[in-house]
Amino acid sequence: MHDIRALRADPAAFDADLARRGIAPVAQKLVSWDEERRLALTALQEKQARRKALAREIGALKRTGEDSSALEAEAITLRSDMEHLELRVADLEGQSNEVLASLPNRLDPSVPEGPDETANVIQHVWGTPPDFSFTARQHFELGEALGLMDFGTASKLSGARFVVLRGALARLARALGQFMLDQHTDENGYEETQVPVLVNDAAMYGTDKLPKFADQSFRTEDGRWLIPTAEVPLTASVAGDILDAATLPRRMTALSQCFRSEAGSAGRDVRGMLRQHQFEKVEMVSVTTPEESEAEHERMTRCAESILEKLGVAYRRVLLCAGDTGFGAAKTFDLEAWLPGQAAWREISSCSNTRDFQARRMNARFRPQGGGAPVFVHTLNGSGLAVGRTLIAVMENGQNEDGSITVPEVLRPYMGGLAKIG
Structure with missing residues (x-):
């Protein structure tokens, strides 16, 4: 607001x-x-x-x-x-x-001009995409060949844009979520939080998902909404509060199921797991003062980047232009991972500073340490990371010519020591 x-x-x-x-x-x-x-x-x-x-x-x-x-x-x-x-x-x-x-949020002056993603600006690139001596396969080709990624059964159960993972791939997805949570809680100072995946209108409105994105969300018969991301309950947890400045920044993280109707995406990423109705994501949310929000944005983005670096996945940071910046964001950095099967960079995380845009909608404030009237907090959110898309990146970057997948070293303790799938 x-x-x-x-x-x-x-x-x-x-x-x-x-x-x-x-x-x-x-x-x-x-x-x-x-x-x-x-x-x-x-x-x-x-x-x-x-x-x-x-x-x-x-x-x-x-x-x-x-x-x-x-x-x-x-x-x-x-x-x-x-x-x-x-x-x-x-x-x-x-x-x-x-x-x-x-009306969307006002953009930060540093956001570049441009109508769409073609005007986004690459900030930096980390790592080197693998140079395979064979033709790289896409994740669904690898998963189906291993008998561990089942779209047919998922379609029978739920329709299009769902997947059933089995065996070592199901465990790899679980390992990724646990690894990310451990990194954010043990290394990055976020508080692990379990949140409801059903929320009310006020929570969706306060986090700028209503009325703009109603057609992209699922609603239950009793009027609740399935969350599109844990950003909604994490951020809305401070709605109506007057926080003590000494408790800021407040950093929260959650691994949750997320649900999106993907309205308007017909024909896009039809095959595979890139665009699903149901997926898992580790979300980071920060609640801070106006003076600290820019530094917090950089910090949050670095937390997401560190996950990719430890997994050994090449990525690039992209500053979104005016035409590609989301409704509630004043400024957004996207992280794009290299996917050898597609020979393309694809979004795997999005870290946004909404300034006081969401706080005004949900009346979330803090009382300055020096006294005075309460001030609206600044809220930030970021993927740290999307589990399904990270699974895709790990599979495609770790693939071998025989169709097996090398498990990144940091994930092997979560996999019972397993070094290779297949």
Whole structure:
């Protein structure tokens, strides 16, 4: 959500920021509604004061037996005027909030211009893609040949965009999730958290998933939502709170099932595990002060990068351009892993700073150590990492000519010492 006071102070700058995302000017309309709302509130307060004064005057007249009919008629008119003003204020607030809720976050000045992913900027590259002496296979070719990745049974059970993993591949997926959690808790200072995968409207709205992404989420018959990522319950856990500044930054991580309808992705990544309705992900969430959020963004991204480095998977960090930055983010770094089977870099993590955009929607604040009024926190979220996509990267980068898969050394303790699958 946006600060209407900041918009009112510089509407041209607000429109200029949204124009970077290809959004038409809206500031003048919002300022006009806000001015009318404030005028209506002032008039309402004046009429409320007059009505209280009338009540006293009418009471005094009645006590002395004098005629109070004229004042009583005025009071009836005032009551009608007040009801009209209350409805108008509510209507203006509703209109304004509806528009504000539909507008994405303002971008950081460092975000490059551009309409789509073609304008994203590579920040750095780590590692060297493997140079195989054979034709690299994609993960689903490897998994199906081993008899450990079963899309047919998953389709029979649930339809398209699901998978059944068996044996050593199922254990490898479990090992990845455990390894990531251990790294984030033991090395990176995140608190391990188990969260519900069913949440209410308020949690989805507060983390900017509603109303924008309703068509990309699954909803139950009782009105709850299956989480698209653990970002939702982790971040929403501070909704409505006033935190002690001494407890910040608050860093949380969770391994959870995630659910996405993948609306609008028909025909994209149809084969394999890249785009699933149900998948596992280790999520990182930070809640911090405005002064520390930029440094926290870099720290969080490095935490995700360190997982790939320990797995020995080549990756690159990419700064997303204006047209590719997500709705709630002010700035986003994507990590793209090299997939030899596709001979392409594919997203495996996305780390975003939302600044106070989510905090305003969920009214999450902290009390400064030096005293003063509560201030909105800054919230950040990042994949650390998507388990299924990391499984793909490990399989494709660790493949051998005979179709077997070499298990990264850091995962072998989680695999009972197994060094090779197949």
